[in-house]
Amino acid sequence: MTASPALAAPLAAPLAVVVLAAGKGTRMKSDLHKVLHPIAGRPMIEHLLASVAELAPERQVVVVGSGREQLEKQLAGRAAIAVQEPQLGTGHAVQQAEQALAGFSGDVLILYGDVPFVGTATMRAMLDRLHAADAPEVVVLGFEPAEALQYGRVLAHGDGRIAKMVEHKDATEAERACRLCNSGLMAVKAARLFDLLAKVGNANAQGEYYLVDVVNIANAEGGHCAVVTTADEDEVAGINSRGELAEAEGRWQAARRQRAMADGATLIAPDTVWFAWDTRLGRDVTVEPNVVFGPGVSVADGVTIHAFSHLQGARLESGAEVGPYARLRPGAVLKAGAKVGNFVEVKNAVMGEGAKASHLTYLGDADIGAGANIGAGTITCNYDGYFKYRTVIGERAFIGSNSSLIAPVRIGADAIVAAGSAVSRDVDDGELRLVRAEQLVKPGWADRFHDAMKKKKAAAKKG
Known part of the structure; x- marks a missing residue:
């Protein structure tokens, strides 16, 4: 496949990718790590990394909890492994990548191993927005699902600048009425990322360190953040259960069939x-x-x-x-x-x-x-x-x-x-x-055999 001119153009800065894969995956009820469950015969994390590869990142870090050995075997040195133990939230998870990114001064793209179908073009749009003339400190990928459900909300102005981000459990009814939801994906300059994460607290309904709080902290310190919106809800669909895995397989297959016929x-x-x-x-x-x-x-x-x-x-x-x-x-x-x-x-x-x-x-x-x-x-x-x-x-x-x-x-x-x-x-x-045994012919043998066996069977019935 030939890359489009937009994707083929060099990035504005070196790129590092942090993939969060520390969730326990309890709803899968499986000994196999959640992000290694296959779609179309390929582990879901490999779908994601294939899209990432088109951007030629300098560093890749996968943050894991349990199942580290499985991911190390699968990735075979293609990414650094950082361990989050215990799991204290998404902000805490990204912090575990700090050592692996020591000395790196480019952009950091934060992705999720169980959200495998984010396209390269969408990733590129986030990075391009990070380097726009107004220089946002954080770029968030948003989407507008048919049903907002339990998604966190992105409260943004008409120009895409973010006023506030809030998790569903901490949102007011007015905030939940917002249709723009948070996919969890972010682009941040490395020089700012870990400084913002160090200021994230856990005074919230979950008692966790939320990654989204870096946006609110950046805003409070006089900076600003921006949202990029994808029109494809399926692109940011997370996979947390066998049912959702089957749904993702179905969507992928349907799209592939259409492409086969179009080709x-x-x-x-x-x-x-x-x-x-x-x-x-x-x-x-x-x-x-x-x-x-x-x-x-x-x-x-x-x-x-x-x-x-x-x-x-x-x-x-x-x-x-x-x-x-x-x-x-x-x-x-x-x-x-x-x-x-x-x-x-x-x-x-x-x-x-x-x-x-x-x-x-x-x-x-x-x-x-x-x-x-x-x-x-x-x-x-x-x-x-x-x-x-x-x-x-x-x-x-x-x-x-x-x-x-x-x-x-x-x-x-x-x-x-x-x-x-x-x-x-x-x-x-x-x-x-020709390799066969010589055929042996015994005329009348079968007739005599049948007669003898019929008599024997009749005698057995009388007895």
């Missing part, structure tokens, strides 16, 4: 198709009902994916065809015109151009040559209980139904493996390999 894909039943965060679809792709894309799928132009197929970590080149009821696992590659059909599973295998596996087949750790035909019930036996091995099938080879290819093994170009064979040795180019 030239046909979704036969859009509401039944589920995308991952990084799914890539070409033009003239047809996706039938009940298809699920896991992470890492790339689909070229002209591909057809039939109903009830599941794809993850796969690459499909132009004209490939999948399903119905197919499963492509990580490492699956279908070259141009290749086909996998009903109840075929492909894992870490490459199907060459025009190769086909139409029914009831498992192809794992394999290279299938162009034009090869894999018969129904074929299995590449790739695992011996300790190690994985590879199967190589040459161009135009024909593998008969119900064959087992015991890896490591190579089937040559134009070779034929007869149906029902268990092949454990290489097959040369153009060779026929």
Whole structure:
């Protein structure tokens, strides 16, 4: 995706980002840290950090409470970790980032790990407002929800200057009548942030150190603060429960489906198709009902994916065809015109151009040559209980139904493996390999067997 000119322009000052993720997440009822719960196959905090990355911050700090080890593992050094223990409010949480930001003199953007879909453009608008000619000390992101509920209020003048900020529990009825609500997100110059936080008290209904109080303190000291408003309520929606997680997933999927169709894909039943965060679809792709894309799928132009197929970590080149009821696992590659059909599973295998596996087949750790035909019930036996091995099938080879290819093994170009064979040795180019026991014929044996068993059954009933 190409950045817009506004986003591509350099920021007015170096940027640091503080992500608050210290909440206990009790409503999730989960051992997994709240901000690591996935949306579209990606932890919600990673959605947020991907938007942040477009602004190229110099420093990133994530403030955590419990679950520190999980976040350290997920972020793998991409952000400093600060610990808030005990949790005494949002203002106290931001204070925990002070050491990680020592010596930093740029702008600080304060975000929330459970508010994952704030767009880069919105973040940029906050930072630009911070450097406007009137030089506000703090910029707050506000929004006007359909229902104001328990949100804190931003009492602002017509020019966007903030007169007062107040949490819902501390607001008067007149203040609650204000429709402009506080998202919790802020932009502040680092040189001023921790000085203001040091003056925040906890004489309020919650007994906590509110981050919003930095606005009221700055105003009281003769400065002024400003609000930037987003028109998209979903952009600042927090996720605190499994229900809200499902709602966020639904909103994300709905938007992604619309984008897929706008970009030239046909979704036969859009509401039944589920995308991952990084799914890539070409033009003239047809996706039938009940298809699920896991992470890492790339689909070229002209591909057809039939109903009830599941794809993850796969690459499909132009004209490939999948399903119905197919499963492509990580490492699956279908070259141009290749086909996998009903109840075929492909894992870490490459199907060459025009190769086909139409029914009831498992192809794992394999290279299938162009034009090869894999018969129904074929299995590449790739695992011996300790190690994985590879199967190589040459161009135009024909593998008969119900064959087992015991890896490591190579089937040559134009070779034929007869149906029902268990092949454990290489097959040369153009060779026929038939591995079956000799058929034994006993005329009349079945008739005698049936007669004997019927008599035995009749005798058992009399007894």
